[in-house]
Amino acid sequence: MKEKNWQVFKFGGTSLADGICLERVCALIHQNSSSNLIVVVSAMAGVTDSLSKALQTKNLEPIKPFMVLYRKTIGKLINNPEVIKSLRDSFMSDISRIEQIFASLESSQLSHAEKSIIIGFGEVWSARLLVSLLAENNSQDPLKREIHELNAREIINVSHGEMGPIVDWNKSKLGFEKENNKTTGIFVIGGFLATDLDSRPTTLGRNGSDFSASIIASLSNAESVTIWTDVDGVMTGDPNQVSGAKIISQMSYDEAAELAYFGAKVIHPKMMSPLIKKNIPIFIKNTFNPNSLGTEISASSNKKQAVKGITSIDDVALVNLQGTGMIGIPGTTNRLYSCLQAAEISIILITQASSEHSICFAVKNESANLVEQVIRKEFRQEFSTGDLQNLQVQKDCNIIAVVGSGMSGTKGIAVGFFKAIFDAGVNVKAIAQGSSEQNISAVVNQKDAKNAVESVHSAFFSNSIDLIIGILGFGNVARELFNQLQQQSKAIKTDSDINIQVVALANSRRMILKGSAITVSEIDQLSEEQKSEKSDLNRIVDHLVSTKGAIKVVVDCTASEDVPNMYKLFFSSGIHVITANKKGLSGSIELYDEIMHYSKSNHKSFYYETTAGAGLPFIKSLQDLILTGDTVHEIEGIFSGTLSYLFNTYDGSIPFSKIISDAKDQGFTEPDPREDLSGMDVARKLVILAREMNLKINTDDIDLQSLVDQELDDLSVDGYLEKLKDYDSEMQNRFQQAHKKNKVLRYIARLSSSGVATIKLEEVDSDHPFAQLNGSENIIIFKTERYSDYPLVHRGSGAGPSVTAAGIFADLLMVSIQLDRLKGPNVD
Structure with a gap:
């Protein structure tokens, strides 16, 4: 019968869900150019489940909503009153038969044949309605093909074994030839339905309509089978699980069987066996997007694409x-x-x-x-x-x-x-x-x-890496970081295939969570209660985890002591951490060790370069020296951009209190300058550097000279600035003494390999590197075994939103680079 050039279409339940879907199916059938087309149909979406519930309850209640829908669908699709009456009468006759089966029960058990009759009505109703719709719209078929309905139970004969239905091919072949009767045109048949070897109704099991299409294709020696479903083809991954799932344009029977066995739901594994024997290709197409590429499944495979x-x-x-x-x-x-x-x-x-x-x-x-x-x-x-x-x-x-x-x-x-x-x-x-x-x-x-x-x-x-980011602490640094990410995202996407998306923003009070990238116009919503939510770190974690993307990162721009306690949750949830927050790394040794342990044990990156040098590579340089086997003898430097600015500016001509007040007004200090002048920020940086050298010291172990007199601690900011004038003469005297010796005042941190740590206001020679700084520059000097005669020096801007944000940005890119991994061949 191959001379008839048969083709087989199979439509799933979602393709037949309602009247609009059925009209779409009708149009797809008319677009087919085969003179002999067999159309296998499933039950309309949800009908088989309703019939299953009816079998359990042994009454019609579960299918009553469908009964209303089906009758309405007939009225909407069919114009001929006689056909409408015939369809509705046939439908109600079937409903009566179900009622009769339930009413005639002598025990609580239905026979397999009775269950099969009832559960199979969904396919019968779909086929019957589609036949009438095609007949009424036959004028729209360019080939004006005749419309026929085939009875699956007169064709497909099976027995049931341990591995499922076993087709009796001889009986089924005879049944197909008898039903077909050498006519041509469009043949509609209900899937799932069969007869056992004793001529009793049975089924092919759940998802059996695919198997029906395969059997019919084998019996007719069809050229191909097209499975029409609600997806664009077999995908490289479940779109509900992965971002960037792609259509597999071509794959072998074996590959399709393996994917189906391991959970891919587009095809049923059993359907392929009859087609493999006759080398009949399968095409997976989308009823709702028929122009999409789709997937071809056949004997051959594109082996250049190793993983399908x-x-x-x-x-x-x-x-x-x-x-x-x-x-x-x-x-x-x-x-x-x-x-x-x-x-x-x-x-x-x-x-x-x-x-x-x-x-x-x-x-x-x-x-x-x-x-x-x-x-x-x-x-x-x-x-x-x-x-x-x-x-x-x-x-x-x-x-x-x-x-x-x-x-x-x-x-x-x-x-x-x-x-x-x-x-x-x-x-x-x-x-x-x-x-x-x-x-x-x-x-x-x-x-x-x-x-x-x-x-x-x-x-x-993936040709690109999706970098999913949540930013905590949306102050000046975080805002600058957000702007830098926005400005560079397209260039990074082009050059490095990194797709940057900030999907969570939070300050101490409010947060914004989005399933896609937050835009510049949306960041001000943090201050609007109607458009933001109350901050909740646990919810931010859940949001990042659920957002599709290969790499998830939290950026901590806060100065909070609480947020570092959450790092272990971030790491154990599969989230990398970048921090500019010094509190965790300079806090208790126990917290420091816990953070490092959770990062390593969960194989998550942890970058914190900006905690010591802002945009300067203090930490990376120290790590590289140690990793390459050098011995670090001493570190010294100026680690506060604010204090660097104050002493670079102070020349004795203007009172020191005035310089501090002006610096505060220009934003060069913290809102309370005592936070800078206390030296605690420098102490935290020194502790972080010390711990990189495996020196387990705390801020209390540092010989720290605070520039804030204890009697000024409890004053308001304004009160402090006013009272500070009383100390101008003391600072003036120190400056003059240094000046007489051709020296300058600098606030210097020192750390030895033995763990001795000091932070003090010192005099240095006017030609010393510390005396050559400008503005808010920072400097660090590494004296090591290798760098003994000529120490390693890093100098540059060490404070300010732009350089700190740039340092965090660099850490973000490091996460992506570190996790760049083997790329498979592209899906064609």
């Missing part, structure tokens, strides 16, 4: 059976799998240690308790003698798999897969690889699965 897709299975339990008594004992594995088979437990994944000491496999969560009972019963003697020592069942796991026939013989795929999971901070519990090398699977905790899948997908399919 990433998919996962939720709600999995990992079972691990261990015991020295298993080693070298034949039949143990067979006993295990036989007892599970007898209990009708399906195994999803298997891995075994080469030593035979353990067997690890995965099942669905709902089978976990039964698995433990069955195994303990089967091996009770081995457990009692100690030959088997441990049976561990871990629920709430997830299997992640990468699939592609091109993986075989391609180096680096496994490395890229596991590195991406590692980069997501996720622990792998078990791994498996098929002998065909067409898939690699890993078992992870279900709570970690989303991050792992996103990271793996990004590793193989």
Whole structure:
């Protein structure tokens, strides 16, 4: 019958959901140019579920909403009154039959045939309505093809085995030839429906309409099967889980089967077997976007594209059976799998240690308790003698798999897969690889699965890295950072394929959370209660975790002592941290160690360059010196941009109190200048640098000279500035004494390798590097084993929103660079 050039269309439930959808289906059928087209239809969306509930309740209540919808849909689609009456009469006749079946029950049990009749009406009703719609609109068909309805139960004959329906191809072939009767045109048939070998109604099981289309295509020797659904094709990943999921334009039957087995929901694995035998290609198309590329599934595969897709299975339990008594004992594995088979437990994944000491496999969560009972019963003697020592069942796991026939013989795929999971901070519990090398699977905790899948997908399919950012503490530095990100985002996207999105902004009171990038026009909403929310760090974490993107980062621009206590939550939630906040790193040793531990144990980046040198690389230089084996003997420098400015400006001609007051008015100091003059900010920076040298010191261990007299501590800011005038003569005297010796005053921090730390106002020679600073410049001098004769010096602007924001920006880019990983070939 191949001379008829058959083609098969199959439409799923969402494609047939209502009258508008049915009209769209009708138009797609008319656009097909085949003279012989078989259209396989599912039940309208939700109908099968309603019929299933009716079977459970044994009454019509669950399907009454559909009964109203179906009758209305007939009236909207069909103009011919006689056809409307015929359709409605047939529908009500079917409803009466359901009622009769329920009424005739002598026991609470329905036979399989009765259940099949009732559950299969959804497809019958879809086919019947589509036939009438096509007939009424036949004038719109360019080919003016005749419209026929085929009875699936007169064609498809099956028996039921352990692996599902088994087609009797001889009987089914005879049934197809009889039903077709050598006519031509458009043939509409309900999917899912079949007859058993005793001529009783049965079904092909859930998702059986795909199988129906496959069977019909095989019987007709069709040129192709097109599955019309509500997605644009088979995707590289679940769009609900990953950003940037792409259509796979072409894949092999084997690749499609692997993806379907591991959870991809576009195709049913069983449908492909009849098509593989006759080399009939499958096309996946979107009913609602018919011009989209779609996916072709056939015998061939583009092996240049090593990995075709990433998919996962939720709600999995990992079972691990261990015991020295298993080693070298034949039949143990067979006993295990036989007892599970007898209990009708399906195994999803298997891995075994080469030593035979353990067997690890995965099942669905709902089978976990039964698995433990069955195994303990089967091996009770081995457990009692100690030959088997441990049976561990871990629920709430997830299997992640990468699939592609091109993986075989391609180096680096496994490395890229596991590195991406590692980069997501996720622990792998078990791994498996098929002998065909067409898939690699890993078992992870279900709570970690989303991050792992996103990271793996990004590793193989993303040309760009999505950098998802939350900024805490939206003051001058954070606002400047936001502006810099806005200005540079397009250039960075072009040059480095990094897609920057700030999706969370917060100050101490309010926050803004968005599913996409916050714009410049939206940042002022922080001050508007109607357009912002009360700040909640836990909600910010949840928001960042749920936002699609490979890399999630919190930027701490606060001066809060509380926020650093949340870093461990950020890290354990898969979020990297960049901080300009000194409080955590210079606080208690216990908090410092905890922050570092959580960063490392969760494999999350932690950058804090701006806590010591603002935009100057104080910390990175120190880290590089130590990592390359140099010995740091001493660090000295001027670490306060404010104090640098004050003493660079002070020349004795203007009272020191006046310089401080003017600096405050120009924004060069904190709102309360005592915060700068106390030296505590410098002390925190020195502690941070000391801890990089593995010196466990606190701010209390520093010999710190405060420039604020204790009697001025409790005054208001204005009171302090007024009272400060009384101390001008003291500062004038110090300046003059230094000037006479050709020296200048500088506020200097020093740290030795032994842990001696001082911060004092000192006199230095006028030709000393510290005396050559301008404005608010900072400077650091590293005296090391290598840099002994000529110390390493960094000098430059050490304060101000622009340079600090630039330092944070650089740290952000470092996160992206550090996590740049293996890129798979592009999806064509």
